[in-house]
Amino acid sequence: MFEFLPPRARLRGSPHPGEENARKIANDFERFRDALPRSLEDYVLSTYEFNLASRYGGLPVKNPFGKASGQLSVAHHQIEKDAEAGLGFAILKTLIAQDRAGRQSMHEWAIPETHMAVERICGRSGVEGWTVTWKGRGWYDTFEAYCDFFDRSLAAAQQAGMLVVPSVKYHLPTPEENSWKKEEYEFTTAALLDRWRRHCAATPMPLEKDFSPTLAGSSRASAKATVLEWLATVPGLIHGAAAGRVSLGLKIFNALFEDDFQLEMLRAVTACAAEERAGFLVYANRLFDPARVYEGHQGVAYGGPDLSDRNLAVLERWLDSRTVSPLPFSATGDISSGRLAAEYLLRGASSFQMHTLFQLPDGEYAMRAGAKTAKALHLLLFHPQEGFIAWALDLGRRFGWKPGINVEEMASWCRGNWKTIREALDIRA
Numbered sequence: 001m002f003e004f005l006p007p008r009a010r011l012r013g014s015p016h017p018g019e020e021n022a023r024k025i026a027n028d029f030e031r032f033r034d035a036l037p038r039s040l041e042d043y044v045l046s047t048y049e050f051n052l053a054s055r056y057g058g059l060p061v062k063n064p065f066g067k068a069s070g071q072l073s074v075a076h077h078q079i080e081k082d083a084e085a086g087l088g089f090a091i092l093k094t095l096i097a098q099d100r101a102g103r104q105s106m107h108e109w110a111i112p113e114t115h116m117a118v119e120r121i122c123g124r125s126g127v128e129g130w131t132v133t134w135k136g137r138g139w140y141d142t143f144e145a146y147c148d149f150f151d152r153s154l155a156a157a158q159q160a161g162m163l164v165v166p167s168v169k170y171h172l173p174t175p176e177e178n179s180w181k182k183e184e185y186e187f188t189t190a191a192l193l194d195r196w197r198r199h200c201a202a203t204p205m206p207l208e209k210d211f212s213p214t215l216a217g218s219s220r221a222s223a224k225a226t227v228l229e230w231l232a233t234v235p236g237l238i239h240g241a242a243a244g245r246v247s248l249g250l251k252i253f254n255a256l257f258e259d260d261f262q263l264e265m266l267r268a269v270t271a272c273a274a275e276e277r278a279g280f281l282v283y284a285n286r287l288f289d290p291a292r293v294y295e296g297h298q299g300v301a302y303g304g305p306d307l308s309d310r311n312l313a314v315l316e317r318w319l320d321s322r323t324v325s326p327l328p329f330s331a332t333g334d335i336s337s338g339r340l341a342a343e344y345l346l347r348g349a350s351s352f353q354m355h356t357l358f359q360l361p362d363g364e365y366a367m368r369a370g371a372k373t374a375k376a377l378h379l380l381l382f383h384p385q386e387g388f389i390a391w392a393l394d395l396g397r398r399f400g401w402k403p404g405i406n407v408e409e410m411a412s413w414c415r416g417n418w419k420t421i422r423e424a425l426d427i428r429a
């Protein structure tokens with residue numbers, strides 16, 4: 001197994017949002033145990049002068065919290081509930097691309113499996129968290145069913161102002177292959193665009209290209225040069241299939257190689273010519289343990305504290321070494337609290353997408369009623385010690401952010417001021 005270093009800078013102790021704000025947050029945490037305020041964003045803005053608005057993939061989102069692609073975004077009723085609960089955006093389960101004749105080169109990722117185990121996991125640092133284990137991979141219903149699901153999800157989310165985003169796994173050549181199945185890119189992208197334009201004709205369609213953790217254990221990803229070629233080539237193929245009509249995000253995976261290779265992947269993505277480049281990144285999908293066996297299946301993806309430790313450390317090194325402003329990105333990986341969202345924000349993330357947090361046992365949430373999505377939002381935002389409002393206000397005081405600043409502005413300030421941030425955190429550590 002690869003080794004990785006923990007992040008050097010961390011938000012420690014309790015947040016200091018100011019005495020009055022701390023009192024209000026503590027009251028709100030209790031007050032909203034039965035239901036969140038109807039207009040969450042208006043409430044937070046008028047109470048705390050803190051604007052939750054942000055951007056995902058270049059498009060506005062009302063708040064920065066979203067559902068990451070996976071088993072919790074495979075059915076219409078799940079998306080309806082997320083919209084109702086107040087999520088800012090939801091990424092649908094990953095579709096396995098196909099060509100016009102229905103051929104899927106990545107068909108081994110389209111396998112049916114729904115059973116998941118939500119388990120405690122202890123990170124290498126000794127910190128405890130949660131992980132979800134299962135054997136499945138991508139969307140396993142038909143291509144048409146996915147297109148309908150996307151269509152209906154867009155309709156259901158529109159009124160609530162929740163952004164809905166498709167995720168796709170397209171053909172990736174093995175080290176032995178030397179050609180790309182462009183038809184999969186063209187056919188799949190066009191079909192999704194057709195559905196998107198029925199609802200949002202004026203804006204480009206955000207799309208996540210999933211480089212999943214299970215790729216890490218596959219022979220396809222056994223050669224570094226092959227992976228770097230994927231990252232350099234995929235954006236051009238998707239742009240070629242939908243010139244100017246897709247806002248493309250690459251969801252980067254944690255490879256089985258050492259941390260230096262994660263940085264090489266990030267550099268490969270940013271080094272492309274502007275017209276061939278992704279618009280944003282999603283950093284970074286789960287770790288992969290090739291030795292671990294789950295229900296007779298060897299090799300599983302996992303998350304928890306090791307995932308956030310590794311992601312935050314790599315992002316730090318990326319920021320340390322960069323010469324140009326990094327691409328905007330959406331964070332994923334063990335965002336189990338507002339404090340962890342703030343850690344990713346400090347490294348430049350303008351949105352936060354979760355999977356595991358929406359699956360915890362009921363006793364882990366503080367809200368007494370409502371769907372798990374609402375319960376997770378309650379914890380993420382209003383927890384007095386671990387919540388995002390407390391930490392964002394703390395950071396605003398430390399870095400002199402103006403009242404009313406929104407999350408996108410915070411993230412872009414952070415991307416440009418990493419040195420200041422690091423010094424401030426190191427001093428506190």
Ligand SMILES: Cc1cc2nc3c(=O)[nH]c(=O)nc-3n(C[C@H](O)[C@H](O)[C@H](O)COP(=O)(O)O)c2cc1C
Pocket residue numbers: 068069070071093094116132133134137138139167210211212251284285286303304307332333334335353354355356357
């Ligand atoms: C059961 C399960 C299924 C997942 N399926 C997908 C998927 O189809 N596509 C994808 O891009 N990520 C998938 N993921 C990864 C999540 O989207 C997310 O990036 C990852 O779990 C890290 O977030 P978390 O720590 O909040 O769970 C899946 C994760 C889990 C636990």
